[in-house]
Amino acid sequence: MSQSEKPTILLVDDEIGILKSLQRLLKELDVTVLTASGGPEALVFMKNSPITLIISDQRMPQMTGVELLSRSRAIHPNAIRILLTGYADLDSTMQAINSGAIRYYITKPWEDELLLSRIKESLELYDMLMDNKRLDEITHVQNEELRRLNATLEERVEKQTAEIKNQNEELLRSFMETIKAFSTILELRLKDVGSHSQRVSSLVKKMLQKMDLNKKEYQDIIVAAHLHDIGKVSYPDTLLKKTANTYTKTEMKTVLKHPILGQSCVIAINGFEEIALIVRHHHEHFDGSGYPDYLRGSGIPLGARLIRIADAYDHIAFAHGYPDEKRLNDAAAYLVRESGIIFDPALVRQFTDPDTGGQYYHKESAETVLVTIGELKNNMVVAENIYTDSGMFVLPRDARLSMEMITCIIKIARYDPISKGITVYRADAAEKSENESLQSAIG
Numbered sequence: 001m002s003q004s005e006k007p008t009i010l011l012v013d014d015e016i017g018i019l020k021s022l023q024r025l026l027k028e029l030d031v032t033v034l035t036a037s038g039g040p041e042a043l044v045f046m047k048n049s050p051i052t053l054i055i056s057d058q059r060m061p062q063m064t065g066v067e068l069l070s071r072s073r074a075i076h077p078n079a080i081r082i083l084l085t086g087y088a089d090l091d092s093t094m095q096a097i098n099s100g101a102i103r104y105y106i107t108k109p110w111e112d113e114l115l116l117s118r119i120k121e122s123l124e125l126y127d128m129l130m131d132n133k134r135l136d137e138i139t140h141v142q143n144e145e146l147r148r149l150n151a152t153l154e155e156r157v158e159k160q161t162a163e164i165k166n167q168n169e170e171l172l173r174s175f176m177e178t179i180k181a182f183s184t185i186l187e188l189r190l191k192d193v194g195s196h197s198q199r200v201s202s203l204v205k206k207m208l209q210k211m212d213l214n215k216k217e218y219q220d221i222i223v224a225a226h227l228h229d230i231g232k233v234s235y236p237d238t239l240l241k242k243t244a245n246t247y248t249k250t251e252m253k254t255v256l257k258h259p260i261l262g263q264s265c266v267i268a269i270n271g272f273e274e275i276a277l278i279v280r281h282h283h284e285h286f287d288g289s290g291y292p293d294y295l296r297g298s299g300i301p302l303g304a305r306l307i308r309i310a311d312a313y314d315h316i317a318f319a320h321g322y323p324d325e326k327r328l329n330d331a332a333a334y335l336v337r338e339s340g341i342i343f344d345p346a347l348v349r350q351f352t353d354p355d356t357g358g359q360y361y362h363k364e365s366a367e368t369v370l371v372t373i374g375e376l377k378n379n380m381v382v383a384e385n386i387y388t389d390s391g392m393f394v395l396p397r398d399a400r401l402s403m404e405m406i407t408c409i410i411k412i413a414r415y416d417p418i419s420k421g422i423t424v425y426r427a428d429a430a431e432k433s434e435n436e437s438l439q440s441a442i443g
């Protein structure tokens with residue numbers, strides 16, 4: 001109850017003297033007192049005023065106190081009810097007391113002190129009940145609000161996540177567009193480097209689809225593929241007009257520096273540290289014979305190993321404009337031959353295997369030749385599995401022959417001949433591809 005609202009006490013008795021005594025008793029309290037001489041009059045008061053406490057006599061002519069208090073529940077359910085009853089009526093009153101939700105009953109004549117203390121307790125109780133009710137209402141409103149928030153929380157989180165995702169995708173799109181625009185600008189200075197870089201990046205992207213990399217690793221490799229030859233902007237005009245086999249020693253030195261220059265072009269960009277490293281190592285060879293740092297195997301960043309493959313493939317396939325089937329085949333065959341030497345063999349397998357969606361590669365139509373054991377040479381690549389006449393398996397296709405391996409084949413053939421000969425890739429075809437790929441390997 002607020003401070004400004006005084007509690008209202010309704011006194012009901014048909015004896016005017018009793019009402020007066022009660023009024024006197026209540027003088028010391030800061031309350032509003034209403035008096036009624038019977039049930040009907042009291043009900044009128046109840047309908048028109050807020051009531052905190054009702055003190056009613058039991059025995060009245062028109063309506064008993066129990067009946068009045070019982071009816072008052074419907075009008076003022078929170079009001080506290082006290083019944084005054086004569087000693088003779090006590091039994092019958094007790095039976096009816098619950099229906100009136102009566103808090104206390106006091107027998108007449110009452111003791112002032114006891115009645116006053118019951119009245120004070122009742123007023124405090126009422127205040128407490130009202131405070132609880134208010135708290136209940138607040139809790140109910142808050143619970144409702146919480147329930148509403150919970151019901152929409154998931155929806156709002158989903159909406160915000162989608163918005164953030166869209167913004168990120170938009171950012172990434174514009175970032176990749178900037179990178180592509182950059183490689184197109186490169187093309188203005190270096191004919192074909194821009195489109196070469198875009199093709200390399202598409203090939204690399206295709207290989208990455210089969211790998212389980214996180215978003216940052218994936219994006220770094222794609223960006224590095226676009227920018228891998230950026231160091232070539234340092235080439236003088238004279239060098240740009242020449243082919244790889246006509247480079248002078250000094251020009252060769254410039255060419256060998258382009259990965260390092262490329263690295264220094266991009267390393268200053270915040271977050272491009274990994275990209276710069278991939279650019280630096282895109283000419284390392286799997287066996288350690290590349291440049292600039294002679295890294296080998298898995299010591300070469302994955303992105304650089306992937307770019308090495310896509311770069312060589314693209315240089316051979318596009319050496320004379322748009323590639324035909326044969327050139328694509330030659331390019332893939334070259335990767336297979338140099339697998340383990342220039343290129344990461346596991347990645348080459350993945351790149352060239354048509355069964356897993358790899359690059360076009362018809363081993364059947366690659367240029368092969370049947371040779372005798374005596375004609376085998378170091379570095380020849382076996383085009384078909386080798387079996388002896390008795391069916392013993394000797395070597396798998398794609399094996400690159402070393403002198404030790406040839407000696408071994410000769411020894412085996414002495415006891416178990418290989419009379420149908422050995423199919424290898426044509427040396428001149430290999431040489432031709434190697435010459436073409438020399439440009440890719442150094443450029």
Ligand SMILES: [Fe+2]
Nearest residue numbers: 228229282443
């Ligand atoms: Fe390069």
Ligand SMILES: [Fe+2]
Nearest residue numbers: 228229311443
């Ligand atoms: Fe390149």
